[in-house]
Amino acid sequence: MRNEFLALGLAAMLAGCATEPAGTAVEPSSRYAFWRPAPVAGAPDPNAAVSEAPADAWRPIDPADLLVMELKEGGRVVIELAPEFAPVHVANIRALARGGWWNGAAVYRVQDNYVAQWGNNEAPVPMPAGVVKAPPAEYDRPLAGLSVRPLGFPDAYAPMVGHSGGWPVGYDPEGGRAWLAHCYGMVGVGRDLAPDTGTGGELYAVIGHAPRHLDLNIALIGRVIEGMGLLSARARGTEALGFYKEPALHVGIARIRLAADIPAAERPAFEVLRSDSDSFSRFVTGRANRGGDFFQRPAGGVDLCNALVPVRKKQ
């Protein structure tokens, strides 16, 4: 078994070295094949893995880590913050929420297959005291101190990918660094050119195929866990980068608050499936090996952004 494995792996290694002339017909041979695990027969149903997860496989989200955006038209977008990855930016965001900085702000940019972005960019507003104007480049952090569950499948962008504390991460075991990945629904900090890292006032959510080339180049601060459709189903802006041409198209934000600042009776509450739980491992195996009546051929793999950690409203 190990020998077969080695032989296939050697072919995989040589694959990346070869430079294939453009337009050459590819013959059936293994010389380009990258190594990946084999499909798993009889894998768990991923939805059942979640619905059957025991109570202790879930962790509650701290109300200080929940950002609640209410739109003027009605509807609510809830974002889980990731202070363990971008502490200065998250502290800024908490200060901006507490200072009411986004109350009256707007979604002003929606670019198809990319991002929806909001803040006060189109009509600047002074920031409350305590906001760090030039935060450090919180694009990655030490791997040490995290408990990462390796995904187990190859990735085009990072040496390794997996999940830590419920977050999709890329990491480099050699260099000892880890970073959040730009999956669907992840929220990042708009910025200008280097060395600007943005304050956290202008935020965007990914609404298309994961733009992973942004990883390590922008501070990600969390992810949308409720109300994605209120951002993703917007008319696309017609200006460059999806900015709305007419201010009338802006989507008004009534207010953004931390859940911790909302009276307990009205406060939304959520739980995340622990990414170090057996239930999450069953979920990943199931996502990588879809079965049931519909699927004829399981892939034997799943990419990081198709294995996002399940979240549910707290009962």
Added chain:
Amino acid sequence: MRNEFLALGLAAMLAGCATEPAGTAVEPSSRYAFWRPAPVAGAPDPNAAVSEAPADAWRPIDPADLLVMELKEGGRVVIELAPEFAPVHVANIRALARGGWWNGAAVYRVQDNYVAQWGNNEAPVPMPAGVVKAPPAEYDRPLAGLSVRPLGFPDAYAPMVGHSGGWPVGYDPEGGRAWLAHCYGMVGVGRDLAPDTGTGGELYAVIGHAPRHLDLNIALIGRVIEGMGLLSARARGTEALGFYKEPALHVGIARIRLAADIPAAERPAFEVLRSDSDSFSRFVTGRANRGGDFFQRPAGGVDLCNALVPVRKKQ
């Protein structure tokens, strides 16, 4: 050089074998790292690679391979068909268009981060003569006969990925098979359970992160090359799988025609960058190694669905 390569590759091979206990802290070590190419310094700007492509790097799309959907509310969605991958389904789709089968149909399902789907599912209409009711499972095809440009980066779903004739494909050099990949904007054939493969009457477009687990399980027949926002920016359906609860939410389709059946003066015309051109190779290298003033750290890789072949209106 080759020796370093082998050493890293051996680590990569062993990676997939190891079973990491859930919750174990990962130490900085290379034992899990999958092999991937190094970043390229001074890579081309991908947009410039396209804008500077010579005229002979572009191929016109045959009007018989262009499906033009007009919405009752106004607006047009144009789909390039892929007869080389799903000939029976594409023949069905041409017959349905020529028979006017979709005129009066609707978009009846929009599921966030997944698909928008249209047809006559909610109000069945008899099909014109000549439509094959039970097409074969055109989920893959022989690799022989295609000219595939290997992407050059690892993939979680397929042994190899690349581009052939402008299409994003997965392929298996050992088994000699190739298949279209479920990238953003790709269009597939809705079906019921096996062995049903769908006629081609009910179609969907991918509007979120690539659901690659559907590869090899559904017939893909093309991709949207104009008007994606008319599908992706729709209110999400609130029923299971994103079906609209109220028929009033259905998005009416005025008609769907082949460009070949539209008078020449009104006929839309598009060109695709040849995926076997040097310009496309420069585009891929640039997408994998973003530079310029904004990007601080190029990824050194790109995934298949972030390297879709550029299309432009024909001058």
